Amino acid sequence: MSKNFDVVVIGGGPGGYIAAIRAAQLGFSTACIDEWKNAKNGPAPGGTCTNVGCIPSKALLQSSENFEHAGHAFADHGIKVDGLSIDIPKMLARKDTVVKQNNDGILYLFKKNKVTFFHGRGSFAKAADGGAGYEIKVAGAAEETITGKHIILATGSNPRQLPNLPFDEKLILSNTGALAIDAVPKKLGVIGAGVIGLEMGSVWRRVGAEVTVLEALPAFLGAVDEQIAKEAQKLFVKQGLAIHLGVKIGAITAGKKDVTVEYTDDKGNAQKAVFDKLIVSIGRVPNTTGLNHDAVGLKLDERGFIAVDHDCKTNLPNVWAVGDVVRGPMLAHKAEEEGVAVAERIAGQHGHVNFNTIPWVIYTSPEIAWVGKTEQQLKAEGVAYKAGTFPFMANGRARALGDTSGMVKFLADAKTDEILGVHIVGPMASELISEAVVAMEFRASAEDIARICHAHPSLSEATKEAALAVDKRSLNF
Numbered sequence: 001m002s003k004n005f006d007v008v009v010i011g012g013g014p015g016g017y018i019a020a021i022r023a024a025q026l027g028f029s030t031a032c033i034d035e036w037k038n039a040k041n042g043p044a045p046g047g048t049c050t051n052v053g054c055i056p057s058k059a060l061l062q063s064s065e066n067f068e069h070a071g072h073a074f075a076d077h078g079i080k081v082d083g084l085s086i087d088i089p090k091m092l093a094r095k096d097t098v099v100k101q102n103n104d105g106i107l108y109l110f111k112k113n114k115v116t117f118f119h120g121r122g123s124f125a126k127a128a129d130g131g132a133g134y135e136i137k138v139a140g141a142a143e144e145t146i147t148g149k150h151i152i153l154a155t156g157s158n159p160r161q162l163p164n165l166p167f168d169e170k171l172i173l174s175n176t177g178a179l180a181i182d183a184v185p186k187k188l189g190v191i192g193a194g195v196i197g198l199e200m201g202s203v204w205r206r207v208g209a210e211v212t213v214l215e216a217l218p219a220f221l222g223a224v225d226e227q228i229a230k231e232a233q234k235l236f237v238k239q240g241l242a243i244h245l246g247v248k249i250g251a252i253t254a255g256k257k258d259v260t261v262e263y264t265d266d267k268g269n270a271q272k273a274v275f276d277k278l279i280v281s282i283g284r285v286p287n288t289t290g291l292n293h294d295a296v297g298l299k300l301d302e303r304g305f306i307a308v309d310h311d312c313k314t315n316l317p318n319v320w321a322v323g324d325v326v327r328g329p330m331l332a333h334k335a336e337e338e339g340v341a342v343a344e345r346i347a348g349q350h351g352h353v354n355f356n357t358i359p360w361v362i363y364t365s366p367e368i369a370w371v372g373k374t375e376q377q378l379k380a381e382g383v384a385y386k387a388g389t390f391p392f393m394a395n396g397r398a399r400a401l402g403d404t405s406g407m408v409k410f411l412a413d414a415k416t417d418e419i420l421g422v423h424i425v426g427p428m429a430s431e432l433i434s435e436a437v438v439a440m441e442f443r444a445s446a447e448d449i450a451r452i453c454h455a456h457p458s459l460s461e462a463t464k465e466a467a468l469a470v471d472k473r474s475l476n477f
């Protein structure tokens with residue numbers, strides 16, 4: 001087997017494995033190195049997303065939502081469920097199966113596309129002589145050195161810990177531990193009301209935990225459109241999530257079986273809470289551990305991300321970086337888009353990532369999804385805009401589903417009617433947002449969406465109606 005490659009990708013998460021596949025499709029001899037291990041020490045490509053992120057969290061969100069529906073929502077349909085209970089080890093085992101299917105799927109895709117996979121840690125040995133590119137050491141079961149003319153770094157991110165509070169994954173949990181709690185905790189504390197806090201808090205609340213979320217900022221989901229965030233907060237509180245905003249976390253003391261969190265509330269009062277488990281979800285930090293980047297003079301920025309330009313080029317010739325380890329949103333689909341664009345740029349093509357149309361989704365119930373600008377951003381930027389909203393309460397399909405919470409909101413340029421942002425809180429927002437992304441990518445106007453025939457009865461009619469509402473013409477509300 002040749003050890004000299006056109007492209008060597010370090011990291012097999014969504015950024016890395018997709019970059020490797022695209023590079024191979026473009027005719028480059030390609031290697032992908034990933035160090036993630038499964039329970040049997042075997043390879044588990046797919047990175048954070050597949051192993052302890054997107055995929056397992058969505059598996060648990062689905063299981064816990066099914067449980068909640070069986071307990072509450074089914075009764076309205078005349079379906080009686082007696083003696084309802086949940087088997088947590090089975091729920092976790094199903095999640096593990098879903099993860100393994102994805103790991104295996106990636107190994108299959110590597111074979112299919114002739115990407116050579118190395119299981120181990122990749123690090124810079126040195127810039128190789130003779131135009132071969134860079135020497136990369138792979139430390140796995142054995143140690144070997146390979147070369148790559150182009151290197152794509154996709155080493156992802158790690159959970160941020162609170163100062164002096166390392167994750168033990170028993171009491172103090174990162175996302176890894178939060179996805180593997182083996183019995184429902186009576187009292188679950190969550191520090192950080194961000195995406196992980198809300199998704200994981202929802203999972204464990206639905207299966208019976210009393211969940212308290214402590215958030216430093218005074219506003220709930222500050223990056224989300226204010227109207228949508230307010231609506232979501234109302235719905236989460238109604239479901240039973242206790243959300244405390246504007247808190248200042250003080251001492252945290254882990255005992256043998258519980259953990260005590262001292263904090264100051266938004267009124268300045270000292271508070272103390274005791275939890276059976278504590279999830280700390282206060283953001284993530286870029287991962288460059290073990291890359292030996294200093295040996296080749298690879299530049300990091302002041303926050304520890306690999307410094308890249310708009311095209312994901314680093315300061316070193318033919319070294320690129322994508323995904324969570326570089327600036328921009330920490331999202332799997334952003335990492336993938338960058339991976340594809342870099343492979344295409346290496347091939348001399350015009351790889352393209354449109355940062356204005358990257359969708360965000362929070363997979364709570366109801367889901368929250370958005371693309372483009374929020375109303376508060378448009379106000380701050382002094383952009384003249386029109387807004388239109390449509391509630392799911394007035395949508396026939398949502399009524400039939402029994403899920404009428406939330407709304408669709410359109411923001412369009414006051415003069416040109418170009419769509420500037422679309423924000424959804426409600427059923428299947430994760431799927432509905434795609435129409436808005438496509439529309440914005442084609443620079444459509446609200447009128448374009450308003451004039452397109454949408455199937456009846458469907459949730460997507462709420463999107464059309466919100467577009468109509470921009471000119472105060474909604475038909476069903």
Ligand code: FAD
Pocket residue numbers: 010011012013014015016033034035036045046047048049050052053054055057120121122123154155156157175196287289290291322323324325330331332333334335363
């Ligand atoms: P990663 O997925 O982190 O992959 C990096 C890989 O590189 C890892 O396998 C790592 O082991 C490996 N690696 C690192 N250094 C080396 C080295 N030196 N040698 C060899 N291998 C190395 N995003 C979404 O878009 N949707 C979601 O629903 C979503 N849910 C999430 C839920 C949770 C709980 C978390 C924590 C994250 C979630 N994310 C979600 C974010 C998403 O997981 C990340 O944005 C995404 O995984 C980033 O991809 P990446 O390829 O940059 O890095």
Ligand code: NAI
Pocket residue numbers: 191192193194195196197199214215216217249280281282283284329330331360361362363
């Ligand atoms: P986050 O950035 O979404 O939220 C962190 C929250 O913690 C913020 O609200 C912040 O104000 C708060 N916080 C920070 N320090 C604090 C402190 N000391 N005390 C109290 N609150 C504090 O980060 P999170 O939830 O850890 O997720 C990390 C990233 O992973 C996300 O930003 C996202 O990029 C990705 N992700 C994406 C998902 C999706 O797309 N559905 C799901 C989960 C994660």
